[in-house]
Each structure stands twice: as structure tokens, then as C-alpha cells.
């Protein structure tokens with residue numbers, strides 16, 4: 075350990091060769107999960123007193139553990155929200171790992187933080203945020219939503235001048251919102267008012283206004299944020315952001331927009347008008363690890379006024395105060411609920427620098443076209459029913475006459491055969507199918523193949 079000898083050199087060669095080979099697979103094997111018992115039998119003991127050696131550990135990973143992980147970047151991985159990191163972003167992830175960067179403070183990581191901020195600027199510009207906007211890359215949408223809501227609550231309490239220091243806060247959101255908002259509210263011990271979304275899962279201005287009109291005065295006092303979603307996870311629809319912004323302005327409360335999945339659509343002119351109003355938000359998030367082609371884990375959290383994020387989150391201690399020297403350095407640790415952090419925005423930055431933003435726009439447009447063409451195929455198939463025309467890149471549909479068990483059997487068989495990964499979802503209590511296209515390598519032919527397998 076801690077020596078660079080011939081063994082290290084051989085391991086470096088093997089690891090680079092493995093990484094390059096994995097990247098060049100087109101497509102990689104889809105693979106599927108295993109039980110812990112099977113894995114234990116096949117992997118054998120790996121952590122021992124004297125070590126099994128890097129080459130052997132790599133063999134165990136390549137032959138046993140890796141194949142027990144479903145390849146999220148496979149073009150027919152269409153469940154949940156898949157991922158499709160670019161070649162440049164994957165390669166640079168190796169560089170970030172090799173560089174031992176602490177990216178929490180300007181003092182320690184100024185070069186990395188500068189580059190991350192360039193990438194955040196690209197995202198902020200997509201949303202039309204002002205020049206003063208800024209934020210930080212956190213692990214994912216869950217961490218981003220929590221951190222934004224903590225800043226929102228901080229501002230609410232600050233403005234109340236002590237009156238609300240012990241008041242339980244209240245978040246207004248909709249039934250289409252991602253589960254992470256409820257999770258944040260539990261972590262913050264706050265309440266959530268869930269406004270019913272329309273039949274397609276979208277939050278409408280009228281429903282929001284009606285819900286607000288029905289609130290008691292003491293409850294209205296407790297509201298510190300409205301959370302809107304641009305690209306709901308299940309249906310991929312966008313809330314009426316302008317109407318949400320009007321309400322937030324009227325109530326003088328924080329507007330947060332969750333674009334973890336759908337925020338990437340801001341880069342696509344064909345759907346950009348659907349996002350009007352996002353430029354009025356106080357904060358928003360987008361996960362580049364979802365639809366902006368970065369490796370896990372990477373969520374961009376942007377504040378309109380980063381100073382609020384900083385005041386809400388900065389940790390103070392004898393051993394940390396040296397970081398807050400002159401006050402104008404950008405310390406990413408100060409803008410979210412974390413301290414130590416990997417420079418997880420760098421692979422995204424490197425990829426943006428490598429390819430240019432136009433290729434991002436094209437790649438997002440490609441996935442939108444494939445999803446929309448796929449929806450037309452579904453619509454034309456006698457055995458399938460489209461649940462709604464896709465707004466972004468999620469297609470929801472039912473296989474007529476199937477029970478939940480039939481959906482699950484089909485899904486299991488598809489995965490085990492290595493053909494595709496499409497899990498059942500639910501819509502208004504009914505088991506349905508849902509595919510989410512974020513991989514520019516996914517083709518209409520891939521969707522046609524899945525449709526055929528449902529006959």
C-alpha cells in the first residue's frame with residue numbers, strides 16, 4: 075500500500091484496459107441481479123487479512139459483481155430514469171478519482187470549483203436565471219430538494235424576525251411530486267399540503283389557487299415553499315410554472331422547481347416553451363446523471379440568490395473558519411447539507427467542454443423524437459393503449475387485458491433474456507408500463523422490439 079511498484083503498474087494497466095473495454099461495448103450486456111447467496115458462492119471471500127490482490131479483486135468484479143449490476147446505459151434499459159454518460163464524462167470521472175480533490179472549499183479546490191461553476195452557469199442560463207445565481211453539485215435530486223427547502227425555510231424564518239423560530243413549516247406541492255419532497259419534509263419535520271394534480275399528473279394554476287384559498291390564516295403563515303416539478307418522474311409532465319410563480323410571489327414565499335429528470339429539456343428548443351416561469355423560481359435542480367449524460371452521482375442545485383443558500387447551510391467551527399477568509403471565495407460546502415465532497419460536477423464540465431452545448435441540445439432532441447415516435451407505435455399497436463401523449467420522454471401505456479402478475483412475468487422474462495429492462499409502474503391505481511428515454515442510443519427499433527414482445 076502507498077507505494078508505486080510493478081504491481082501497481084500492472085493493476086493500472088488492467089484497470090484502464092477494463093474501463094476502456096467496458097466503454098467500447100455497444101451495447102454492453104444488460105445483465106441482471108443475483109441473490110446475496112449466489113454472489114457469496116461465486117465471489118468467495120474478498121476481504122481477508124492479507125488481501126487477495128488487485129488483479130484477483132478485479133477479476134471478481136469483472137466476472138461476478140459487475141454482471142450482477144444491470145447496465146443503466148443499455149439502450150433498452152428504459153425503466154425508472156436511465157442514464158447515458160458520454161465517453162468524455164466517463165473518462166474524466168477516472169481523472170477526478172485519480173486527482174484527490176477536496177471540492178468543498180475554494181481554498182482546497184479552486185480550479186475544480188471554478189470549472190464546476192462554469193457547468194452550473196450553463197444550467198442556470200438554460201433556465202434564464204440571473205448572473206448572480208449559483209449553487210453546487212450534490213449527490214442527487216433528493217439531496218438537492220432537501221438543501222433547497224432548508225434554504226427556503228431559513229429565509230421564511232429570517233423574515234419573520236423570530237416569530238417562526240419554533241413554528242412547524244409547511245410546504246405546498248402536488249400529487250405528481252417526487253417522493254423525495256415528502257422525504258425532505260420528514261427530515262425537516264415540516265408538513266406538506268398536497269394539491270391534487272390533473273389527470274395527467276400536472277399541477278394547474280387553478281388547483282393551486284383553490285388550495286391556497288382554502289387554507290386557514292395560521293396555515294398560510296406556516297408556508298415557506300411551493301415545489302413545482304418540470305418533468306414529473308412517472309408521467310414526464312411539466313407543472314404550470316408561471317402560475318406557481320404568481321402564487322409564490324403573492325404569498326411572498328420561496329418557489330422551488332424540481333427538474334431532476336425533466337430539467338434537461340430546457341436545452342431542447344422543441345419543448346423549451348413548456349418551462350416558461352422557471353426563470354422566476356428561487357431555486358431549481360436538475361440531475362445531469364439522468365438526462366444530461368453525466369455519470370452518477372450528479373445533481374445541479376441552483377439558487378437565484380446564493381447568499382441565502384450560504385447563510386442557511388454554512389457550517390462553523392474552529393477548524394473550519396479558516397475557509398471563510400475574505401468572504402468572496404466560492405465554497406461549495408456552504409450551499410447544501412454536506413461538507414466533504416467529490417468534485418462530482420467535473421465529469422459533466424469536461425464533457426460540456428469537449429463536445430460543446432449544441433451536441434447536448436441535439437442529444438436531448440433525439441431522445442424526445444424517439445420517445446414521441448415510440449408513442450406513435452404504441453398507439454398503432456392493437457394490443458396496447460397509450461395513456462397519454464408524451465410531453466417529454468416518458469411513454470405510459472397499458473397492455474389490454476393483462477393482470478399485474480402478467481406484467482411482472484413479462485418484465486422478468488425480458489430482463490433475464492437480456493433483451494430489455496422495463497418494469498411495470500402504476501397510474502391511478504392501475505398497473506401499467508412506462509418507458510423513459512434519456513439515452514441517445516435508444517432507437518425507435520428498440521421500442522418496436524419491446525412492443526412486439528408484448529403481443
Ligand SMILES: *Cc1c(COP(=O)(O)O)cnc(C)c1O
Pocket residue numbers: 155213214215216217252254303305306307332333334335336361373
Ligand atoms: C429522480 C428524481 C428525483 C430524485 O433524484 P435522485 O437523484 O434519485 O436523488 C427527484 N425529483 C424528480 C422529479 C426525479 O425524477
